[in-house]
Amino acid sequence: MVRRLSFTAAGVVIVIILVIAFVGLFMLRRPGTLEGTPTTIHLETVAAVGAANEWPRPDDPHPDWVGYLPTTILRVPANSTINMQIDQEDGATGLRNPFWGKVFGTEGGNMHMTYFDDKGNPQEGDMTSIDPTQAAHTFAIPDLGVFVPLLGVNSNAPAGSTNVITFSFKTKGPGIYHWQCFVPCAAKTVFGNGGPMQTLGYMAGELIVS
Amino acid sequence: MSTFRIEEADRPHVIRLAILWVILSVIGVIAVLQIQIPPGDETVQGADQTRTLSLMTAMATPVFIGVVMMIIYSAIYFRRKGRELVDGPPMLGNAPVQVVWITVSTIMVLFLAFVGITELATNSSAQTVPGQSSGTAAAGGSEMQVQVIAQQWYFTYRYADYSGVETTHLYLPVDRPVELHVTSLDIIHSFWAYQLGVKADANPGVDNVFHVTPQKLGSFQVRCAELCGIWHGEMADSQGQVVSQSDFDSWIAQQQQDYAAIQKVVPSYAPFYFPLPLTKGS
Numbered sequence: 001m002v003r004r005l006s007f008t009a010a011g012v013v014i015v016i017i018l019v020i021a022f023v024g025l026f027m028l029r030r031p032g033t034l035e036g037t038p039t040t041i042h043l044e045t046v047a048a049v050g051a052a053n054e055w056p057r058p059d060d061p062h063p064d065w066v067g068y069l070p071t072t073i074l075r076v077p078a079n080s081t082i083n084m085q086i087d088q089e090d091g092a093t094g095l096r097n098p099f100w101g102k103v104f105g106t107e108g109g110n111m112h113m114t115y116f117d118d119k120g121n122p123q124e125g126d127m128t129s130i131d132p133t134q135a136a137h138t139f140a141i142p143d144l145g146v147f148v149p150l151l152g153v154n155s156n157a158p159a160g161s162t163n164v165i166t167f168s169f170k171t172k173g174p175g176i177y178h179w180q181c182f183v184p185c186a187a188k189t190v191f192g193n194g195g196p197m198q199t200l201g202y203m204a205g206e207l208i209v210s
Numbered sequence: 211m212s213t214f215r216i217e218e219a220d221r222p223h224v225i226r227l228a229i230l231w232v233i234l235s236v237i238g239v240i241a242v243l244q245i246q247i248p249p250g251d252e253t254v255q256g257a258d259q260t261r262t263l264s265l266m267t268a269m270a271t272p273v274f275i276g277v278v279m280m281i282i283y284s285a286i287y288f289r290r291k292g293r294e295l296v297d298g299p300p301m302l303g304n305a306p307v308q309v310v311w312i313t314v315s316t317i318m319v320l321f322l323a324f325v326g327i328t329e330l331a332t333n334s335s336a337q338t339v340p341g342q343s344s345g346t347a348a349a350g351g352s353e354m355q356v357q358v359i360a361q362q363w364y365f366t367y368r369y370a371d372y373s374g375v376e377t378t379h380l381y382l383p384v385d386r387p388v389e390l391h392v393t394s395l396d397i398i399h400s401f402w403a404y405q406l407g408v409k410a411d412a413n414p415g416v417d418n419v420f421h422v423t424p425q426k427l428g429s430f431q432v433r434c435a436e437l438c439g440i441w442h443g444e445m446a447d448s449q450g451q452v453v454s455q456s457d458f459d460s461w462i463a464q465q466q467q468d469y470a471a472i473q474k475v476v477p478s479y480a481p482f483y484f485p486l487p488l489t490k491g492s
Contacts, residue, residue, distance in 0.1 A: 096395050096485040097361055099376045102472040129471045142364050142444070145378065178444045180363060184396070191396040193362050198440045 031201035033073045033208070040083045041076070044069040045137050045150060047090040047187075049202065053162065054087060065196040066090065066137075066185050072205025078174045081107065084148075088163040090136040092152025093185045093192065100182045101132035103167070105146035111167035116157035138182040141207055144172060147182070177207040223287065231279055235272035242267050249407040252430060252452065254423040256407030262329045266322055273318075353389040353421065356380070357479065360392070360399035360412035363441035365432055372462050374479030375469045380432060380450045382424045383458035392418040393482040400436035403450060409435060417481035424452040 034041065046052040050063025055070035057063065076082050095101055103111050114124045129149070136152035146169045153161050181203045184192025196202030247263045249256040290296075355370035358380070368376045370391075380403070382388055392401045392410040399412040405428075410418045433446035453461065477483060 097359065097366065098476045099366055099472060101475060102468075104378065132472075132475050140364075142447075147378075178441050180441055182361070182364075191362075193396060193439065197362070200440075204440050 031071045031073050033075050034071045039077065039080050040085070041074055042085045042087075043139075044087045045090055053089060053160065062196070062202070064187075065199075065202050066187065067196055067202035068137075068181075068205060072179075072201050072203070073208065074179075074205065075208040075210060076171055078171055078209050080171050081168050082171060083168050084139070084166065086139060086150060086165045088136055088150045088153065088165055089161075090152060090185070091155065092134045092136050093183050095132040095135045095138070095149070095182060096184050096191075097182065098132035100138055100140070100147055101135060101149050102129040103127065103148055105141075105144060105169055106148060107168040107170070111148055111165055113151060113163060113165045115151050115163040116154040116161055118154060118156055120154065120156035120158065135183050137185055137203070139179065140182055141169070141177050141179040143177045144169060144207075171207075171209045174210050177209060179205045179207050223283075227279065227283060230283075231272070231276050234275045234279060238271040238275050239268050242271050249404045252405045252424060252426045252428060253407050254425055255421065256405065257425070258329055258332075259407045262325060265325060269318060269322065353387040354383070355389050355391060356382070357391040357393065358401045358410075358412065359483075360394040360396075360401060360434065362396055362439050363434070363445040365399075365401065365434075365445070365447060368479055369462060369465075370479050372466060373473075374476075375462065375466045375473075376476060377465050377469075379447060381458055381461050382422075382450075382452050383455045384424050384427055384452050386455065387421065387423045390420040390422060391481065392420065395483060395485055397438055398436050399434045399438050399445070401432065402435040403430055403432045405430035406450075411436070415482050415484065427452050427454065 044052055044054045045066075045068055047066055048064045049057045049060050049067040049069060051058075052069050057067075057069070103109060108126075110126045110128045112124075112126050114122065117123050130151045132149070134152050135149045137150045138148060139150065140147045148165070148167055150165055151163050153163055181197065184197070185203065186192050186195045186197045189195050189197070197204065200206070243264060245264075245267075247260050247267065249259055251257040251260060357368040357370065359366045359368065359376075364378075365380070366376050366378060367380045368374050390401075390408060390410065392412045393416060394412040394414045396414060398414075400409065401412050402409045406422050406424070408420050408422055410420050412418065428451075429448065430450040430452065431446065431448045432450050434442055436442075438445065
């Protein structure tokens with residue numbers, strides 16, 4: 001009887017330790033932090049993090065998930081102008097709310113983009129909005145009022161093409177600001193908002209202003 | 211039916227308790243009435259809710275004090291002395307006491323129910339309008355129509371009376387009745403602007419209607435009150451504003467100007483929207 005109770009108690013203790021370890025490891029797991037140099041951030045958006053042009057993550061647990069690379073944790077200085085460059089390699093998904101096709105909160109209220117037109121020819125220009133149905137992703141920091149739609153690579157563009165989007169925005173005081181994508185780009189999930197959209201390191205990120 | 215009679219030995223306790231109860235209840239009610247119970251008086255509906263909650267709390271206070279006081283008093287004065295285990299004296303029902311107790315309780319509960327139902331039926335009336343497909347919003351009426359659109363993880367707002375302009379913050383003119391139409395583009399959210407006295411479910415395919423009349427200038431917070439994903443906790447906005455009509459006119463004019471860039475590709479104002487695809491890659 002005592003022996004059986006001892007085994008049961010030991011089993012319960014082991015299970016509790018395993019549960020705590022699992023939850024603890026899950027909570028501690030975070031993507032690395034990208035620190036701007038000192039106010040420039042360069043990111044890449046891809047349809048599958050395992051097959052990116054610049055910062056591929058072939059050993060990622062979800063290599064076929066959509067994501068921002070090399071990381072989604074960004075550290076920037078407070079009350080500064082941040083210059084962003086996003087190399088956008090994914091195709092268009094389209095916005096659930098077309099309203100987000102407009103650029104908000106950037107310096108000058110616009111963004112600069114090199115892209116490919118319907119004939120596959122390279123184009124370049126400043127834009128204040130894009131066709132919402134042609135959006136691949138957005139880079140949005142709601143608490144800073146920054147919403148930038150990223151045009152999907154045209155299907156007629158040469159293979160491996162990238163749209164390069166540049167813009168600037170100003171940070172406020174110190175704090176942690178979440179940033180997200182408003183395009184439901186998580187393939188094969190309900191409303192496209194599962195998986196990578198709900199996981200730090202893919203389409204969900206933090207802007208650490210310090 | 212037995213007559214209500216207080217034993218001679220119990221009279222000091224009853225008198226003491228009654229005096230104590232009256233004093234503590236008066237103090238308690240006065241204290242409760244000093245508490246700023248939310249949502250406050252930023253809107254007519256919010257003020258009504260605050261008034262109703264204050265009334266209910268004030269009425270509940272003497273009851274609460276009476277119960278707690280009896281427990282504490284009994285624990286002190288009727289505490290068993292010594293270690294001997296002896297049953298207490300048998301307690302038989304006292305019909306007059308029970309009649310008074312049930313009658314008073316019934317009157318209080320029915321009164322509070324009447325107050326609550328009346329409040330719900332008048333100022334804070336809500337109306338859910340499930341529909342089959344997108345259509346045009348009901349036009350007309352003196353209330354300004356504002357649509358609240360929830361999406362993971364932000365609220366946007368469309369002003370039906372201003373050519374359906376969509377904005378990232380909620381601005382409302384003071385002293386003007388507003389009809390809020392709350393809906394969602396994806397999953398279930400909840401639009402909670404507690405200073406306005408509004409908490410409304412935001413369901414896809416549903417037009418959830420709430421009425422609000424701001425009566426004080428100032429700011430208010432908006433947040434989601436339905437667990438909706440990784441950034442649920444961030445689905446908030448502290449830049450809601452109640453402004454004067456002239457300030458509102460200037461603000462909405464600027465919004466319309468900004469909105470022109472995207473207006474052509476945004477769907478017409480509708481009670482709700484069913485954007486596709488529901489599943490990417492399906």
